[in-house]
Amino acid sequence: MKKILLSLGMIVFVGAVVIGATGAFFSDTETSTGNTFTAGAIDLGVDNTSYYNGAFNEGTSWEIDWDMSEEIPHQFFNFADLKPGDWGEDTISLHVNNNDSYLCADVTLTKNDDVSSTEPELEVDVPNTDSIFDGELASHLRFTWWADDGDNVLENDENPIHQNVPLGTGSVALADSNVNIWNEEEGGGPLPGGDVRYIGKAWCFGNATLTPYQQDSLGGGQNNGPDVRPIVCDGSQEGNETQTDSVMADIGFRAVQSRNNPNFVCSTATPNPHALRLENETEVTGGPWIVHSGDEIYADLTWTGDAEEFNYTLNGQGLTANTDYNLIYYADGWPGNNPGAFIGKHTTDGAGVIAGTGSPNLGIDLPTLPDGNFAVGAKIWLVRSADYNSGNPSTGPMTAWNPSQYLFEGNVYIHYDDTNSPS
Secondary structure, three states: OHHHHHHHHHHHHHHHHHHHHHOOOOOOOOOOOOOOOOOOOOEEEEEEEEEEOOEEOHHHOEEEEOOOEOOEOOOOOOOOOOOOOOEEEEEEEEEEEOOOEEEEEEEEEEEEEOOOOOHHHHOOOOOOOOOOOOOOHHHOEEEEEEEEOOOOOOEOOOOEEEEEEEOOOEEEEEEOOOOEOOOOOOOOOOEOOOOEEEEEEEEEEOEEEOOOEOOOOOOOOOOOOOOOOOOEEEOOOOOHHHOOOEEEEEEEEEEEEOOOOOOOOOOOOOOOOOEEEEEOEEOOOOOOOEEOOOOOOEEEEEEOOOEOOOOEEEEEEOOOOOOEEEEEEEEOOOOOEOOOEEEEEEEOOOOOOEEEEEOOOOOOOEOOOOOOOOOOOEEEEEEEHHHEHHHOOOOOOEOOOOHHHOEEOOOOOEOEOEOOOOO
16 A cells, blocks of 8 residues: 555656646647537439420429428329320429539339220220330320520520430430530530539420520520420321320439549449349339338349349249249230230249249240230239149139239349240
8 A cells, every 4th residue: 555655756757747747837838629520411312394295394393302202292204194296395494502513314114004095096005904114105195305504495505415215214324424514625524512403304295396496595484485485296197096095204313422432323234135134023003013022021133134044043932832833934914815924933932932943935025926915025023822833833724813912023124035936
């Protein structure tokens, strides 16, 4: 105890010496308090000004919204009674808040449905099937997109991104490391934070004549829009095959940080053309089914590509335990044998897992006529064996319907060329 106290006394003594010494010099102390790291944010705002047949259309126009949600729907097009020759133009405004950002546009065609078949339509088209991709309207609506100055008019110094093309699924780089559609010089780069850029969109039910107007340098809001400088849309060559058809699509815009991200491109991944994830879905009458992609119930199908045999691997989870399932080509319409094909039978283990392979000689391409989805591809489903041809492992048809127990293609359609098939 004596030794410890001595040590403490020495410490106090030394401290006193130091205090006395510092008092002999001028000094100043500057203190930095409250040091903080705060993450920045990337926020994208969108507004839209829409015209339909030359008149302002309030239903597809809205002021800037920084939080577009399903509760307050915003639609770039929502027109229920189209006729050949109808047309529209929009100015889409994109606002990036604070931080420089790359911009990408994503379009997903979710429905191109024949809906029903009128008598005039049946004279030039096949009857409606239960597919939501058996329509013709999508290929007769032609879109043009361009980097606009805000007046919603294609002018002679504004180059189209796409011109007179049908609406389809894909991603478009608006501003990434390689491309910036608003740059006058070649090369990419982000949109500066706090700035706004405009995209012009025109559509025509028919054939559009796109003769750019003279640049007036006025921008928007100067009584110089599509109401006085319209496009020309000719629907005189359209037939009856599109009657009652319905098209639906999702259009989204992405903002991605550019700082410390110098090589970003909007489409960085090339989809595997020989892979498909089968998901459980909820049936929706007259519209795209709801795909449940986050519930850990799925099966991954991969195949080697075009060959004499369909060489595939199937790995699934979350299914009913100890149950037989059939992997099938479902060819619309109901009951799926148009022509359809049995691909393979697999049984889940006690945990509801499938791990299997197969190499059947299908004898047909996927898809094959008269499949109602022939224009877009083949549907691959995983169904309970008992519901397919009453449990016999051969080509269908479906003989029961219990969709809550199946896995579906998620509106992704495949193509396979059977190199041994005469077709």
